[in-house]
Amino acid sequence: MSNSMVGPKALRFLNILLIxxxxxxxxxxxxxVLAISFNSGVDAQKGGIGFWPxxxxxxxxxxxFKQDNLLNGLFISIFRTVVGTVxxxxxxxxxxxxxxxxxxxxxKQITFFVFFTMLFSGGTVPYYLVLTExxxxxxxWVFIIPSLYSVTNILLLRTSFNQLPFSVIEAARIDGCSEFxxxxxxxxxxxxxxxxxxxxxxxxxxxxxxxxxxxxVRDASLKPLATLLQxxxxxxxxxxxxxLRNSGSMAYSQLDKITVTSESLQMAxxxxxxxxxxxxxxxxxxxxVKGITVGxxxx
Amino acid sequence: xxxxxxxxxxxDYVEGVHAVTxxxxxxxxxxxxxxxxxxxxxxxxxxxxxAGLEDISSGEIYIDGKKQNNLHPKxxxxxxxxxxxxxxxxxxxxxxxxFGLKMRKTPKEEIDRRVKNAARILDIEQLLERxxxxxSGGQRQRVALGRAIVREAKVxxxxxxxxxxxxxxxxxxxxxxxxLHRNLKATTIYVTHDQTEAMSMATRIVVMKDGLIQQIGxxxxxxxxxxxxxxxxxxxSPAMNFINTTxxxxxxxxxxxxxxxxxTVQEKLKSQGYSNKDMLLGIxxxxxxxxxxxxxxxxxxxxxxxxxxxxxxxxxxxxxxNETIISKINSMDQFEAGQKVQFGINxxxxxxxxxxxxxxxxxxxxxxxxxxxxxxxxFTA
Numbered sequence: 001m002s003n004s005m006v007g008p009k010a011l012r013f014l015n016i017l018l019i020x021x022x023x024x025x026x027x028x029x030x031x032x033v034l035a036i037s038f039n040s041g042v043d044a045q046k047g048g049i050g051f052w053p054x055x056x057x058x059x060x061x062x063x064x065f066k067q068d069n070l071l072n073g074l075f076i077s078i079f080r081t082v083v084g085t086v087x088x089x090x091x092x093x094x095x096x097x098x099x100x101x102x103x104x105x106x107x108k109q110i111t112f113f114v115f116f117t118m119l120f121s122g123g124t125v126p127y128y129l130v131l132t133e134x135x136x137x138x139x140x141w142v143f144i145i146p147s148l149y150s151v152t153n154i155l156l157l158r159t160s161f162n163q164l165p166f167s168v169i170e171a172a173r174i175d176g177c178s179e180f181x182x183x184x185x186x187x188x189x190x191x192x193x194x195x196x197x198x199x200x201x202x203x204x205x206x207x208x209x210x211x212x213x214x215x216x217v218r219d220a221s222l223k224p225l226a227t228l229l230q231x232x233x234x235x236x237x238x239x240x241x242x243x244l245r246n247s248g249s250m251a252y253s254q255l256d257k258i259t260v261t262s263e264s265l266q267m268a269x270x271x272x273x274x275x276x277x278x279x280x281x282x283x284x285x286x287x288x289v290k291g292i293t294v295g296x297x298x299x
Numbered sequence: 300x301x302x303x304x305x306x307x308x309x310x311d312y313v314e315g316v317h318a319v320t321x322x323x324x325x326x327x328x329x330x331x332x333x334x335x336x337x338x339x340x341x342x343x344x345x346x347x348x349x350a351g352l353e354d355i356s357s358g359e360i361y362i363d364g365k366k367q368n369n370l371h372p373k374x375x376x377x378x379x380x381x382x383x384x385x386x387x388x389x390x391x392x393x394x395x396x397x398f399g400l401k402m403r404k405t406p407k408e409e410i411d412r413r414v415k416n417a418a419r420i421l422d423i424e425q426l427l428e429r430x431x432x433x434x435s436g437g438q439r440q441r442v443a444l445g446r447a448i449v450r451e452a453k454v455x456x457x458x459x460x461x462x463x464x465x466x467x468x469x470x471x472x473x474x475x476x477x478x479l480h481r482n483l484k485a486t487t488i489y490v491t492h493d494q495t496e497a498m499s500m501a502t503r504i505v506v507m508k509d510g511l512i513q514q515i516g517x518x519x520x521x522x523x524x525x526x527x528x529x530x531x532x533x534x535x536s537p538a539m540n541f542i543n544t545t546x547x548x549x550x551x552x553x554x555x556x557x558x559x560x561x562x563t564v565q566e567k568l569k570s571q572g573y574s575n576k577d578m579l580l581g582i583x584x585x586x587x588x589x590x591x592x593x594x595x596x597x598x599x600x601x602x603x604x605x606x607x608x609x610x611x612x613x614x615x616x617x618x619x620x621n622e623t624i625i626s627k628i629n630s631m632d633q634f635e636a637g638q639k640v641q642f643g644i645n646x647x648x649x650x651x652x653x654x655x656x657x658x659x660x661x662x663x664x665x666x667x668x669x670x671x672x673x674x675x676x677x678f679t680a
Contacts (some may be wrong), residue, residue, distance in 0.1 A: 065337045091500060120521075138562075152658070160476075165383065165385065166389075167383055167385035168385045169381075170352050170372075170379075170381070170385065170386040171379070171381060171386075171446075173352070173371075173372050173373065174350060174352075174372045174373065174377065174378070174379050174399075175373070175398050175399035175402050175446075175450075176373035176399055176402035176403050177373070177402055181402070186387060186400075189387075189389040190387075190388060240335070292636060
């Protein structure tokens with residue numbers, strides 16, 4: 001074998017090794033979480049559970065689904081995720097596309113104005129006051145409207161749009177498209193990978209967010225799933241503490257009934273919250289590929 | 300099918316860069332105009348200004364007498380073919396061609412008829428369902444042409460459409476575009492840096508340099524009567540040879556050789572004040588003819604540096620006054636480096652240029668003013 005062949009082969013081996021290690025770093029913790037979630041909580045506390053449950057139990061999941069308002073919370077979460085993502089990505093991509101138009105009056109100033117907000121944060125209290133002034137607190141729109149823009153996402157989209165072949169946009173202009181038509185019929189279809197990425201970021205952000213539900217709504221019927229689960233975990237942790245402190249005075253029969261711990265419940269919660277996102281991923285995964293513009297222009 | 304009037308067009312950038320300066324040209328109906336020049340000469344900018352893709356700093360554009368300056372590209376009734384095809388990657392060939400018509404709300408049946416007709420003309424009927432990524436470079440360029448054809452626009456603008464194709468395909472597509480123009484009869488403005496394309500396709504050529512028009516004329520006029528040194532060098536392959544010379548007592552000196560000028564040339568030079576003056580002599584490579592015998596005052600003796608066989612022709616390189624001179628001879632003879640050969644000069648076809656202004660001094664049976672008048676007459680007749 002010539003020396004010139006060793007380099008690329010070694011590099012290939014190193015690449016595969018790194019990818020395998022990276023995959024293991026994601027899959028192993030997931031399997032561990034899954035195993036504990038299906039294991040009796042008390043038994044899990046003894047430790048030693050790897051990637052398969054030792055004492056099978058569905059008690060953790062039963063406990064999670066016992067939660068009041070869970071279905072309502074699920075609806076709120078789905079609503080804010082779908083509506084928030086669709087409107088948010090539509091508005092962010094329109095803003096980003098506008099910022100790529102060189103003839104836009106005040107383009108630099110607008111870009112700076114958007115970017116500037118990345119540098120400072122008003123803090124929770126002023127933010128709360130603003131939301132209250134806008135009559136958004138304790139309404140479902142508090143989950144949607146403030147999250148309609150993300151500067152990071154806008155800048156990501158702008159960079160991506162800037163990389164589209166400009167001649168294609170000019171061709172559309174000559175073909176008779178208005179700017180909005182160019183955006184809708186040319187830019188959007190050519191930007192599916194970045195839009196899929198931004199949509200996933202936004203959707204995951206909406207789905208996982210418990211903060212808005214905890215601080216900006218009081219009505220229990222407006223709490224999204226993530227907030228309900230977070231509140232349940234807090235309650236369960238407190239309950240476990242009480243149980244542990246008082247275990248000496250409790251009857252053995254009572255102690256035997258407790259199979260759920262805050263840790264096992266936490267693991268089941270992670271799985272419950274994660275599943276919808278895991279189910280969505282295969283549908284948008286096909287867009288996470290390069291080469292959507294292949295054939296459009298001579299590279 | 301339109302007359303285009305470009306009146307004193309300028310394109311200046313904020314940084315003080317003048318991309319196009321005083322571009323003034325009237326293009327008659329059905330003409331095939333080629334804008335040619337080196338990179339950065341302003342030819343593409345001019346085309347883009349006509350298309351409406353670039354603002355005009357000053358000047359006016361008229362198509363069929365209608366001012367276009369403030370019209371959106373879509374309202375100018377133009378079709379454009381881009382250098383890099385600019386196809387819509389997510390649409391198949393049919394939709395790529397139909398898109399412009401759909402935008403103009405053309406009835407479906409009419410769209411179908413036009414797309415299929417264009418596909419038949421371009422021989423891409425079997426590709427209509429394919430996406431651009433499934434096509435070769437040549438096929439993509441045909442689709443780009445098809446997209447322009449279906450529009451049945453008054454004006455075709457083509458921005459170096461062949462520059463991304465390989466030599467064989469370029470040759471083939473060049474001929475097809477010429478045929479297409481003959482059939483469609485659309486007024487066409489074609490941008491290229493390739494002088495062969497310009498010479499073979501144009502009804503008139505506009506040679507540009509640094510944003511300025513250097514010369515406008517038919518391919519023959521541009522080749523046989525270059526307005527200045529730049530045009531002489533740019534048009535023709537290999538380029539025109541230039542030698543510093545002095546016109547003295549009806550003779551010119553080339554290296555160690557002295558030649559008597561033909562009477563007509565002597566008189567023309569004299570009448571324009573070019574006797575006893577340093578000048579630039581321009582000789583096309585084919586006007587240096589290989590002769591077998593040395594004849595005093597008629598031939599020039601040189602040492603061959605290199606010879607290149609180009610097929611039926613051979614290029615012979617040698618030096619005169621430290622300048623590399625190329626001769627194109629109609630034979631397949633090969634020469635050794637250092638070999639002594641003689642060339643005769645075709646004095647009827649030599650060109651004199653003013654050494655200061657680099658402008659050509661008309662010595663043949665024409666003046667530059669006559670030439671312009673002839674151009675005009677040709678299209679108004």
